[in-house]
Each structure stands twice: as C-alpha cells, then as structure tokens.
Amino acid sequence: MKELIAEMIKSWNEKGEIDNERLELQYKLAKEIFDKVDEGRLFILNLPTGIGKTEIFLAPFFYQFKVNDFFAGRMYIVEPTHALLTQMRDRVCNYVIGLQLDIPIGEDHGDVENPTFLYTAPITLTTIDSFAYGFLAKRVNKWWKYGYETGRYTLPVGLMGNSYIVFDEAHLIQDSVFLSPRVMGKIICNLVNSGAIVVFSSATLPKALLERLTRECKKVENLTVDLNVKSDVKITFNGDKQLTENEIDCEGNTLVILNTVERARSLYKKLRDKCKNVYILHSLMAIEDRRKVYDSVKIKMNNEDDLVLIGTQTLEVGLDFSFEKLYAEISPIDSLIQRVGRIGRRKEKKNEKSKEVNAIIFDVENNLPYLDSIIKATKDVLHSSTAYDNLVNSIDTVYDANKVKEIEEKGDLFYVEFLEYIENLHLFSYPLEDEVLVRPSNYIIIFILDDSLIESESDKELVLRKDGLDDKSLKYSISLVDNHSLKRLTTLLNGGNIYSYPYEKGGKIHVKKVTTLDRIINNALSIYVRKDDLYDEAGLKVELDKPKSESEGKKRRSKKK
Template sequence: MALYAFQRRVYELLREGRSVILQAPTGAGKTCAALYPFLRAWEYGDEFPRKCIYSVPLRVLASQFWDEYEGRTRNFGFTRPMDVTIQTGARPEDPRLEGNLIFTTIDQTLSNFLNIPYALGLSQGNLNAGAVLSSYLVFDELHLFDPETTLPTMLHLLRLLRGIVPFVVMTATLSADMVRALARDLDAEPLVLSPEEVAAIPSQHKTRRVHTVEAELTAEAVLEKHTRRSIAICNTVDRAQALFEALCQLAGDEVEVRLLHSRFLPSDRQAHEEWLRREFGKDKSAYTAESAILVATQVVEVGLDITSQVLHTELAPAASVVQRAGRCARYEGEEGDVWVYRLPVDDKRHPRYAPYLGIQKEICEKTWDALADRSGEVFDFHAELAVVNAAHGEADQEILERLRANRFYIADRIAATIEEQERGASRELIRRVDSRTVIVHPDPSSIENPWAYEGFGIFRGSLFGAYERLEALAEELDVDWVLMTADPLPEEESSRERTVWRWRPIVGKEDLVGALVVAVNPRLTSYSPEAGFRLGVSGDGEWQSPRRERKRRRQEFAPYRRETFQEHVARMLQVYERPFFDREAGRERLPPAEELAYAARRLEQKYGWPRGILDDLARWVIMVHDLGKLDVRWQKWAHRWQEEVSELRGEDLTVPGDYLVAHTDYDERNEDEKALNCGLRRMKPNHAAESAAAAMDWLLDRIGDLALARAALTAIVRHHSAGASGRHGSFRACAGAEATLRDLLEGADKICWEVEEGNLGRRLIRPRRAKELLAYLLLARVVRMADQRSLSSW
C-alpha cells in the first residue's frame, strides 16, 4: 500500500511506541493513516495490539466506516481473516467487543471503560473495559467531542494508558494551541500537515473560495448563484424547513430540491441520504437530476461524502463552517464557492445564535471577522486553520484551563463511577444530552411503553420556545390537551417486570425540565416525507408516530449441560488459549490470551512486574474462580437439582455422590425449569466472593505483589456481578475437594478449606490506583469471556 509522507510518519511513530495527535484536512487520508499500522501488524504479526477500537462522535460515521472497511479487509487477502464489526445504539452488533476491528461511537467506548456499558446490563459492566484497555485506540473527529463531558473522560482514559497501548487522536479543525496542549498532556506526538505535505496529496488539488455576505440566507440568494449542484445549510430545523418551502415555490420543475435534517423518520431520512449520495457524490455519471439543491442542517457536517459547486451557510463557529465547506469542491480538480451569511435577528435586532450559545456566540463573531478578512480568497487547509485559530484560540485556552483545573475531580468521579456503576454519571462523563424525545399520539394514556414509538429528538430550548405557540394554536383549534409526559412508576430493585409508565399533562414550561419523553397532540403537528416533522403547525390530526421496528430479539442462552469442576476449568483454559468459533455469529473470535498479550507485556514493563505474570495470573484466576462451588451446601443444591430436573425431563440426569458439579443441566427456555430454578434458588448459596476468600492466601503466596493480588481477588469476586461488594458467606469444602485441587494447583495446601462469613471489601482494588485498576479490568475480561465461551464450546 503506497503511503503519503504523513501516513508513513504516523506508522513510524506508532512502531516506535509513540502515540499521535494528527491534524489533517478532510479527504487527506487520516483514516488510512490510523488503520494502516494495525492492518499491517495483523498480517505480518508485528508487535502491536490485536484489536482496534475506532471511536467516532456520530453513529452515521461508524456505519460509514464499517461499510467501507468491512469490504476492504475481505479484499486485502489477509492470511488470517479479520472480523470487522460495528457497535452503536442503532446497530448493536458487537455488544461484547469481540471483533478485531470495531467501529463504534465515543459514547459506547467511554461507557464500557466506566463499567456502565450502554449495550450490556450492569451485572456485566466489567466485561468490556478490558477490551478497551488492551486495544489500539483511534479517536476521530475530536472537534465534535463535548469539551465539558466527553473530552475530559477521554483524556483521563488516554493518560491512564500512556505507555501501555498506542492511540491516535485525529481532527481537521482544532486550534494549534489545542493540538499542542493535548499532545503534551498525553505524551503524544503532534502531527500537523505542512503546506508541502498537503500539496503532495492529489485529493487536495482543488480550488475552494470563501465569501461573506452582509445579509440573511434566502431562497433568492441560493437560486441566483445556483449552477448544477448547490447546498444550503441552516442552523435550525425550522429555518431549513422554511428555506426548503421557499425554494420549492421559486425553483420550478427543472430543479430538484431536497431537505435533510434530524426530524425525519429513519426510513425517510435513509431515502434522502441515498438520494444525496447519488446526486451529490463523486461519481457524476450516476447523477439522474440535471439540477439539484439540498437544504440541510448540521447533519451534513460529517458522515456524508458529497460535493457541490456552491455552498451557502449561515454563520456558525469556525470549526463548523470548515466542516460544511468540506461539502463544496470536495474532490480532486473541482472548483467551488462557499458563501457565509449573517444570522437572522429577533425583535430586538439581536442575532439568533441558537443552537450556538454561551461562549459560542463570541466564537461566531470572531469567525465572521476572520472570514471577512479573507472574503473572495482561496480557502485551503492552512487558511482554514488560520480562521480556526483566530476564532477558537481564546475559547480553547479557556477549555484547556478548565481541563487542568478539573483534572483531579474528573479522576475521582471516574473512579467512583467504575466502583459504584452509577449510570447517571453518563451525563457528566460521557455526553450531556439536553434533548427530549417527542412522539405524536392521540391518546398517550393508552401507551404502555413510550419508547416503543418512533420519536424525534428536540432540544429542550426549542421545546421551551415552541410552548407558547403550541398553547395559542391549541386555543385557536379548541384542542383539549397540548402536551403530556410519562413518569416510570417505582419498582422493586430486583424486579424483572416491564416498567409501568404513568402519563400526566404538561401544564407549564417547568414540567418540561424533567420530562424525558413528551407526547404532543396530532392536531398541533404535521409530518411529511418531504419536509419531516413540524411542531406548532396545524395538522390534519391523522398522522401519529409509528411503532419502532424491533431490531433485536431477546438474547437466549444455550442450555447448560452438567460438567465437573475439573472439566469446567479445562474448557476455560482451552478457550482462553485458542481461537473460539462463535457458531451463532459464524465467526472466529480472538482468544483472550492473544487479546490480552500486548497490553499485559507493556503493563509488566511499566510497573516492574515479572514478565508473563499477567498470563500466569489469568490462568490462576480461571482455576480458582469457581472454588466456592466446592462448598458442601452448593454441591448439595447441585445434586438436588439434577434429581429434580431428571423428573421434569423424564430421563436420568442424576450424578453420583463423588461428582463435583460445576454446572448443572438447565434450559432457561423451558418454563418448568425456570419455575424449578426459582423454587430452589434459596437453597443455592453464592460462590464468587466465597471463591476469593478460600483462594486468597494461595493467590498471595503465588503472586507476591499486593496490587496484582487485589486485581485477582476483585476479578474473582466480580466474575458474575461487576458491582459485587466482597461480602461472602461461609465456605466448607466438600469431600473430594482437597484431592481435586491438589491435582490442579501447585501449593494447594494454602487453600482455606473452611472460611467464616466476612467481607473482602478492603482487599479489593481501589479504582484510583491505576495499576490495580488496569490489571483487574484485564483479568475480569479474561475470566468472564472464558467462562461464557466455555459454556458455548460443547
């Protein structure tokens, strides 16, 4: 694969063990620069992680990259096939991060690191963190990460992993000060393309000019400058819809006008995006419309590989303007013009900056000044950087100061979240979502589950702004209700029943503050596949939100089959060491030992641990994690279960008295067996923390390092529940347990054959201690993956 100079430099830095902060123009080949080192190492067996997690801020970007690389890797002809997967809220296809090259969102990555995974229940909260910590990490479109929530958590993660796994952070539009400061903080190499490096890239051989216009964006202005392909971008959905309607009236039949924003049903938005990729894509022979205009909002800033001769945009922060400009004269040899317009004003002649509020208002004005100084000039990569530096430089300095000031608070908050698994922390540490889901329904009180309907995400401020308009329209149309919201009724913590929702009317703006979902009267809205959802306009009262299409079946687990303690340990060690073929997915999975290896070696070097100790420790944890099942009471329950299930199935499944059970025959899909399980649950003692208590002295003797001992004990305690506290019941080894363990373990005389109930809490890891946390999360990944896979290896 031929590489540009900057791509070769990224490869060389990573090969030397350095991480990179890369700033390059859109279309220059940043993705190739980031992925080439991983793809090469995969084929040639270079010293490099065997898993890559590629994180982006938007689902559409993850899908776009997966579409491209899932096919590419098959064509590369790798000796060893590469499993390319995607994991997003819309496409939860790899919830346990088992692929080799995984495209995902930053939200998914950070939730996994924080032990509050969006794709798994909290009991499995520690399953994926080890995958994140042992992978080559790529973070793309950094300028779109929320500086108050996403960015601080990502920086903490990367500081934690300095010197352990390589990473690349990429952007097209950050100020120079921000790039340098991040590189210093992360001990990474800043790499900003020089004019000569940009000139050497064929895709950058194009001409794009920028112009400022002292007027508002109008349909007349768009049509005046229109040739064959034009794009017009508004900052709000309402203004985009109004511009779209005006263009439809003025353009005539010879121009095809389309609208794209966030308030379309998924099927309609997909249809518009497919049309857009065809009519504004690189392959002009695929165009079917002689003349076309797209009206859009910020949704086209990233994730759509499109171009135009003319692009019009309302004023926005420089980073956004640059991203929008990238949809004009995008490809080699093209020429185009970007026109930037003043914002509309309110009744007091103040610009309507929304959704850019707070410090972003000032950034908008600085953007205008910087662009006005260059109006009519060529807008190449270094001109873009100059505008970004002028507009964002001061604000970026403030962000950096806040990051430095809050660094230790964020570290404490992250440690507490990992320990307590507080899902609510996601608003502070991942993304603060200030939107409300709005659905349309004539009778909300009849809805059992509001999330079963397609909704539209509308920012709270937009709802506040529309409230009085809705009230006035309701009075005019004599509508008896306007808005309603639903509250979940309190339920038992252990309840598995569906959440019950109680609907109530919204009688004032204050009711919108805490509302997560809002139902609006159909007579106060309209929807069409062409214009999308409109709030506060008189509708026909017929349209309502359709039910969501169910994309995932409830996970069903394969039936358990009885096995002895020795058999279970042997199977776990086998799947730990060897590739595992996932029959359900039809894919070969990386063995946990190989997944762990790179990060383990670097951890051992960093903390001065003996080489290979983490591999040894993984095997030891596997051997003793279920030791608590050798308790007299646990074996009594297991033998009783085999007797009862024999009667249910009408076959002899009983086991002899000296059979040391690790798993029983159980099929959760069988209602009778589920009922039996509930009936016998009380006589079944816990075993996870009991295993750790019985094995503690043996582990301490084998390991000799307190941090590693804490990590191992915590992985055992939490191998069924990531939030387990360390409290344990008593343990008394059954007949035959001692002989069995002496066959498995060297130095088994250190095992405690009788343990009183107690609490190991003070012996578990402290998440603020990096070496304890990292070792624990890697071990937890190993033991849980090996445990789950061993049950599917029959």
C-alpha cells in the first residue's frame, strides 16, 4: 500500500518530492483502515491541513483492486459544498489514471442533469444534502404504474450500508443551529451500526460537533499518530483594524478571505486597479464562472505569477493551492484554522529555503453571519496567543458546552420534526409526505441569462436554449432561522425582469414573466434573470439595495447593444 500511495502523490504533484516521513504516516493510517473493515465502523481522521488526508482515505479503496481483496464495491465521497466537487473529481480521476485502475467515477447531486440516485458509478461524489435525502427516501427514483406511484425507495439505503463512505471536510457538517450534526449523526450511526465503513476527514473537529455526529455509533475508531507538526505561518491579529485594499500587498500569491459576499465584491473591485492578477470566487457565482476562475488561478500558480484570490468561506476548504500570504477577517476559531491552513502548504523541494508565510487577521464591523459569542471567544484566544498550536488547542474552549447549547436551542423544533419523520420511515414504505430538513435553510436556483441562451422573447415569455443553461446557474440559500437572506433576495429582485415556471416545448425551455415573488420563493421555484440586470464578473450584485425599475433594465440593455 505504501507504493500505491507514493504513486498517487506523484500523479497529483509531479514537481514535488516524496516526503518519506509523511508517506510513512499516510501508509500507517490507510493500512489501519484497511485492516479494520471487517465490520461496521466509523473512523475519525482528524489531522492538520497539508498532511495528505485525501490519499489516506482513498488508498484503502484503491488497494483492494490491486490485491483482489474486497471490502466494499462502492465508495461515496460526500462533500459539504458544491464548490469542492469539481476539485475532488479532478483529483480522484488523476489518481485512477495514475494507478491504471479501470474504475468509473460519477457525480450525483442537485446540479447533475441526469440524477442516478446514488446507484451508478463505483466511486460517486455527492453532497451532504443529496446523500441524506437519499437515505430519507426523499431523493429516490420514482415512477407511476397502474395509476399509483412506486419506486426504488430503499435502494440508496441498501447501497450505503454496503459501501465505503467518506465525509470530506466533516467539520462543515454544521450550521447556525447545529441541526445538521444532529441529523447526520442519526443517519451516519444508523449506517455504521448496519455494517457501513465511514470516515470523517477534517483538520478541525470540535468535540461538541464530534459528539453529536458519533453519539449513537457502536464502533468509533480514532486514527491517531504521534505528530510533531509545526506551522511555519506567522499569524498576526490586527484587532483594531478592518481589512481594506490599503493593507494588501500585491506581490507573490495572496489569498484574501472575507465573511460576506458583499465585502468580497467591494474589495475585488478596488483591488483590480491596484494589483495585476486579481480573481474572485464565492458561492453566488454561476457554475461556469467559478470553474473559469479556478482554472485561471491554477495556470497562474503553475507559472509562478503574482496573483490575488479574493473570496468567502468557499476558499476555506478543498483549495489545493499553496499561497504565501493570507489576509482574512475574524471568523470562528475552526474556520480561522482552515483559513490559515490554505497557506504554506507545499514545499517543492525538501531542502529549499522556505519563504516566509504570513496570515494577518482583521476585525469586522459586525460579526454576521457568525454568532457574536463565538467570535468574541475566538478573539479572546487570539489576544492570548496567535501561535498556530494555541488556536488548535483552543477549539473546544470556544465551542464549550454552554455556547453549543445556546446554538442548539434555536434549532430544537427542526430536530424534533426530523425525529418524528424518521420514526415513521420504515423499510419498503412510500416516502413520507412530511417535510424534513437536513439544515435550517432552503435554496432557490437562479439562472443568469445572457444573449447566447435567449432564442426569442415576448412581453410575457422567454424561449431559452437548453445547452449550457445549467452552467449559468447558482444556488441562493434562504435561512429559515432569520429573514435576512430572504429580505436581501426580495429587495434585489424587486422591480426587475424576473422569469419562472419553466416548461419544455420543442426542445427549448420556456419561462414566463412574473410580477410577484412570494409564490416562487415560498415554493422554492427556480428564477431566471438577465445577466446585465443583476450579475457581473464578480457574481450576483448582492450589494444592490434599491429596487430597479423595468425601464432602467431596458436602458442598460439598449446601451449594451
């Protein structure tokens, strides 16, 4: 297995030399997983960023094909965000090719055009929501026959119970009311107790989160090793300053992480005039644009060009680049550790003199979208010491029992509704009609339309091409705990040219013009908007706070033509 892991590393990072000490660690942990897959078990792979957790959790599955000793016919890689899926798919494909394995790889989640309901490819990449709703019989293959609805309601669950399941960046199974950890804890432990092999992979797992994810699992295995990992990152906390363009040095490769899309967009526009290669990446950008930014940054990094990448929480995980500098706004301590972990990740040559890597943390005017109590506790830690080890060792101090209880109480009603749902869900039963939530939010898909997609239009309808439409979409999350995100969306869309109620005719997508958003938002219907109204190269214009008239939209389009 050690040789297999070495081949994986070479195939992914051709420039880098093999670090034998790290390889030995990866081999030890991967072998430990492989040696203990005889019965259902949950493995906790909680290691610092840059250690190579991806190779550790992939190696056991690949190894069984090399030695013809199988423990699972399928592997599910469950990612917390859609942004991580493409990056992980590229990486897994690279390993499969490098190891000369004939293993099909697929994706199944809300963004795929043809859902497989988790039963096609031996390696399937999916999201937490899609995985959970497959288990809960809400995302299954259904059809009508002889006048009644039928379907493969229990097939996803049957596959999960006989599979190798990895929850990548498991610390992100989290939300503002700790609903997801409690819901996913029930689902995961049900699978483990039924025989599934599950791995949690993360660099930051607070005990409070881990306890809720594992409390009902019969067998939990902590993968531990003696590590003497010292971070070379110099961390500075500017607690009396807020992050502006004046603080940022354009030389080298620089990462800038802010807490909101509004602030990221604002800083991006200011830095374009100051720095040469400036990019922005966040969740409110269309799939196609996120992909283009990622590819552009990858090219610049390979060419060792100076660049600045600006973004939000999207940049905290799964970004397999090594930056030299980080400028970040204060965030919860586990989030902050992830941000710091994005820099100084890779040394091309073992004996090469390391460049100084710096992380500068700034204060914020308000703590949204985070809880005041968590941010205050994180600041207290930073005022005590900015050493990386101190941050890691203080996670459980920040997320103490009282703060977690305070967080949970706001989501108790959602959790009770989940418990009632799962209590009434039985093998071979029809999916229950009741609503069930994995996280305290819904989302609306917004399609950003440009001239290349619009075939024709009238006063009441647009006719759209199907090809390429999905790549122009983004997901807008609407919280069910507070109304801030809903108000922002309503204000943003109010008075513009909005279309919805899609139907297919003649191989084209037809969408109708709408005058009221209430029904669309309440029913989580998709929304179609013109690009020049609400979107630019930095994504959705969320900072717009004044309703736009229809005439203003027409004027802008006339100027553009």
